[in-house]
Structures are given as structure tokens and as C-alpha cells.
Amino acid sequence: MAPGVSVILRELPWFLRGILVTLEVLSGVMAVGAILGLILSVIEVYGPRLISFPATVLERALRGVPPIVLLLLVFYLPWDLPPLAVAIAALGLCSGAYQSQIFRSAIRSVPRGQLEAGLSLGMTRTQTVLHVVLPQALRRAIGPWSNEFASEIKDTSLAYIVGVVEVLRQARYVIAYTFGHSLLVYAFCAFIYFALTRAGNYFIYRLEERLYIPGFETRRPAREQRW
Secondary structure (H helix, E strand, C coil): CCHHHHHHHHCHHHHHHHHHHHHHHHHHHHHHHHHHHHHHHHHHHHCCHHHHHHHHHHHHHHHHCCHHHHHHHHHCCCCCCCHHHHHHHHHHHHHHHHHHHHHHHHHHHCCHHHHHHHHHCCCCHHHHHHHHHHHHHHHHHHHHHHHHHHHHHHHHHHHHHHCCCCHHHHHHHHHHHHCCCHHHHHHHHHHHHHHHHHHHHHHHHHHHHHCCCCCCCCCCCHHHCCC
16 A cells, blocks of 8 residues: 555544534534625615615625635634634635625515515515515525535635634644655545535535426526536
8 A cells, every 4th residue: 555545544533523623614604604695685685775785885895805814804803712713703704795695696586576476465575575585585596505605615724724623734734744745635635625515516406406496496406417
């Protein structure tokens, strides 16, 4: 067995720990981003200008700042936050700005007649948005949301700069105390990120297929797509 391969096999438990931490960061980032993105999108579409304008400014400011800069800004705030919380908060803010664009487009894709129909039935505007518009919009957002999911998997690798021991930091530890094999170790990291991305998108496509209504979606269901 090649020396480099034996190193990977020997250090595999540490890589598995890094994968678990990466998934923990990813789940927190996507949750924070989804909540923030949904709030911003609803405000931008339905809120009065006094509220929607600041929301738009915030969204564009977050999209205009690199994730690594947001990480450092949150890290150096005058609060003693653990590295994991710093990573989730900073990357979640960045993801929320991008997810708001996904949800906003999905909301606007729902025909306005749906809103008018709900109002004509005696529902309030808030009830119509919550019970009529958003269920349809969220269904339509699943496909584009998979792109943000794939992007955030890769962005979790930035968390190592604030001390989170995820896949990339574990790889650096392995390289440091095994005195080399950098190319092989980083290639293995690339494979891990690729596998996580493909697995995540697979389940998202299955969800999209399960929620598919013929003639409703703008994208073909997963069973009709080629790999």
C-alpha cells in the first residue's frame, strides 16, 4: 500500500470528525440563512417602502462583502462567541442575503391572482401570504435553493480561519504531523466536499420530485433529469 494512502486510512477517524463538524456548520448556516432570507424577501416584496428599503440595503450590503471578511468582523466583535457560533452567524448572514433573492423570485413567480383570490375570500393580507403565496413559492424555490446549498458546503471550509476544526483544518493537522502528503490529503478533502455536495443535491432533488405537481413547476422533476 502506498504511504500516502496508508496515511489517509490511518487518519480517517479524524476526517470523519471534521465531516461531522462541517455538517454541523452547514446545517446552522442554512437554517439561519433560510430564516433571514425568507424574512427579507417577504419584506422586500410586500413591505412598505419605509421597511423594504432598509431591508434591500442590508441584503445588498451582505452580498457585497466577502464571506471571509464577515467571518473576521463577527470574530472580532466585543462578544466572546465560540468559533462554531461565529462561523454559523457570519456565514448565515451571507447565505441569508443570497437566499432572499431565491425566495423573492419564487414569491414573485406566484400569480398575483392568488393573492387577490385569498383577499376576496375574506383572508387578511398576512394570512393570504402565509397560507396561499408562501407554500407555492417555497415549492418553486427548491431547485434554485440546491445551488445555494452546494455553495455553502464549500464556504464551510472558510470556518477554519476562526478556529473551527472542520474538514480543512483536520487536513492541515494531518499534513503538519505526518510531514507531507499535502497533494493527496487536499485531494481527499476535495473528494469529501464533492461527495457531500452530490449527496445533498440528491436528497434535495428527491424532495423536489416528491413535491412535484405536473404543470406547476418551472423545472422538470428529478426522475426526468439525467445525472
